[in-house]
Amino acid sequence: MQRDYLLKVVDNAKNFRVFLARTTSLVEEAHQRHGTSATSSAALGRVLTAAVMMGSDLKGVNDVLTLRINGNGPAGTVLATADSQGGVRGLIANPQADLPSRGNDKLAVGDLVGTDGELEVIKDLGMKQPFTGRVALVSGEIAEDLAQYFLMSEQIPSLVSLGVLVNTDLSVQAAGGLFVQALPGAGHDALEKIENNIMALGPISSVINANEKLEDIVELIMSGIEYTVVGEEEISFRCNCSREKLLDVLCGLDINEISNEESDDIEVHCNFCQEFYCFTPQEIESIKSNKP
Numbered sequence: 209m210q211r212d213y214l215l216k217v218v219d220n221a222k223n224f225r226v227f228l229a230r231t232t233s234l235v236e237e238a239h240q241r242h243g244t245s246a247t248s249s250a251a252l253g254r255v256l257t258a259a260v261m262m263g264s265d266l267k268g269v270n271d272v273l274t275l276r277i278n279g280n281g282p283a284g285t286v287l288a289t290a291d292s293q294g295g296v297r298g299l300i301a302n303p304q305a306d307l308p309s310r311g312n313d314k315l316a317v318g319d320l321v322g323t324d325g326e327l328e329v330i331k332d333l334g335m336k337q338p339f340t341g342r343v344a345l346v347s348g349e350i351a352e353d354l355a356q357y358f359l360m361s362e363q364i365p366s367l368v369s370l371g372v373l374v375n376t377d378l379s380v381q382a383a384g385g386l387f388v389q390a391l392p393g394a395g396h397d398a399l400e401k402i403e404n405n406i407m408a409l410g411p412i413s414s415v416i417n418a419n420e421k422l423e424d425i426v427e428l429i430m431s432g433i434e435y436t437v438v439g440e441e442e443i444s445f446r447c448n449c450s451r452e453k454l455l456d457v458l459c460g461l462d463i464n465e466i467s468n469e470e471s472d473d474i475e476v477h478c479n480f481c482q483e484f485y486c487f488t489p490q491e492i493e494s495i496k497s498n499k500p
């Protein structure tokens with residue numbers, strides 16, 4: 209399978225910057241871990257893609273970004289958390305929820321997510337308070353909602369495109385995203401030019417599917433515009449849960465709260481990656497008794 213990565217590009221006249229990402233493998237991994245339906249794969253895949261792209265813009269090594277969308281549709285909350293090192297994990301409240309496709313086989317992501325709610329971005333930059341921005345959902349299609357967020361909450365006019373192509377066997381054929389963000393003082397003509405180039409491309413998931421190298425897609429997007437590739441980053445599905453971390457959490461609880469039968473093993477489940485961890489009561493007691 210083609211590797212997932214992300215390119216950052218700036219036009220030489222400094223009118224805008226472009227982020228382009230292939231996320232096929234990480235969205236397929238999320239599909240396998242969460243057992244998502246076709247439309248749920250698309251919804252979760254778009255949120256994962258957006259989050260990992262936004263995460264790549266974080267400055268601090270330990271900075272974390274969470275993108276949460278809840279439109280009160282059948283999907284429930286769709287959430288992804290990205291670090292600044294290209295790692296992302298996520299979940300969808302109702303992974304099996306699905307709806308019939310609209311015309312042209314277009315997955316009904318907007319209907320699955322719903323529009324009666326908000327998109328929320330939380331950036332934990334190691335300060336006392338995390339930065340939080342919220343906008344009301346526009347369409348539940350996620351890309352449009354995110355463009356609204358960039359404009360209203362960060363005052364950055366942006367073009368956002370997110371797409372996931374799902375095969376009939378429910379595997380993910382292609383996934384990716386494109387952000388174009390105007391830089392301060394951007395010229396109208398330059399923005400119009402790139403917008404026209406992108407319109408001519410067609411859906412981003414098809415473009416990702418048809419091109420092995422993101423560099424080739426950048427050439428199409430930047431046709432007639434001088435540009436420089438300023439960054440490249442590996443991206444992947446990555447959960448930061450571990451036995452040690454979960455044992456720490458368990459040890460903070462009253463053991464009688466989590467198990468009635470003393471002989472029962474305790475199984476803990478990570479919502480983000482669906483891994484199961486099994487602990488014996490003796491294991492937890494021994495750690496507890498070693499604590500000061």
Ligand SMILES: [Zn+2]
Pocket residue numbers: 447448449450478479480481482483
């Ligand atoms: Zn996990």
